Amino acid sequence: MAALDIAFFVLSLVSLFSIINPLSAATVFISITQSNTLKEKRAMAKKSVLIAAIVLVFFAxxxxxxxxxxxxxxxxxxxxGGILIGYVGFEMLNYGKKTFKTKKEEREAVLKKDVSIIPLAIPMMSGPGAITTSIVLMSQTQNIIQILMVLLAIVVVYGITYPVLYEANYYDKLLGENGRSVVEKITGFIVLVIGVQFVINGIMGLSGI
Structure with missing residues (x-):
């Protein structure tokens, strides 16, 4: 495996991890599963991660x-795609990662018994930003190894996301509000930079550079 392939795997991993943001997902997961038992929460965590991974692999x-x-x-x-991803990063930097458009949607999610598919898997963990990122990464692959690197990155990110959701209460208490805010800002900046780089790559491709 060439160093270029390893570098591409790191890029894929960082890009997908930042846009999916497991810690942010865990915070929302806690808020919309308050009425569920611990057993139900953990079952939903497993189901949502599996579905989100399947969705992202399909689009990739x-x-x-x-x-x-x-x-x-x-x-x-x-x-x-770069503009969309950059916008997501900008939103994370300034307002935090938003999952619900209205308070009504948030209330409906809380009242819903099983939130593993909607809104947890889709759109929170495999929404437009994550789907766009996976497609753009695939479009930049140069060989079969790099294609496998993107797929491996998807598996690794959701492999990390599962235990974070499984023990969501622990991680939420460990970080606290300030810790979550810091993580949100850092990942938001990374996502913004990745979006800008995707735009640059697209412009360079159009101009033949």
Missing amino acids: LAGNYILQFYSITLEAFRIA
Whole structure:
């Protein structure tokens, strides 16, 4: 395995970890599963991580074919995807990661018995940002090893996310409000930078640089 392939794996891992943000997911998970038993919470954690991983692997593998079907160039998608990812990072830096558009949606999630599929797996852990990131990363692969690196990064990130959700109460108490805020800002900045880099790559591809 070449150093370039290892570097690409690190890029994929950092990109996906930052955009999925397991600690942020754990905070929301706690807030919307207050009425559930510990056994139910842990079952939902397992189910949501599995579904989110399947969704992301599907789009990572099929994303480029979907783009070809709609005659969308990879460069155009990289630029649009980079803007979207950058916007997510900007939002995280300034307002924190938002999962619900309205208070009504949040209340409905709290009242819902099983939140493992919606909103936990989709859109919180495999939303537009994560899907876009996986497709853009796949579009930048140069060999089969790098394709496997992206898939491995997805597995590793959700492999980390599962125990974080499984022991969500522990991590929430350990970090506290200030700790969560610091993590949110750091990951937000990383996501913003990744988005900018994707845009640059897209522009360079269009200009033939």
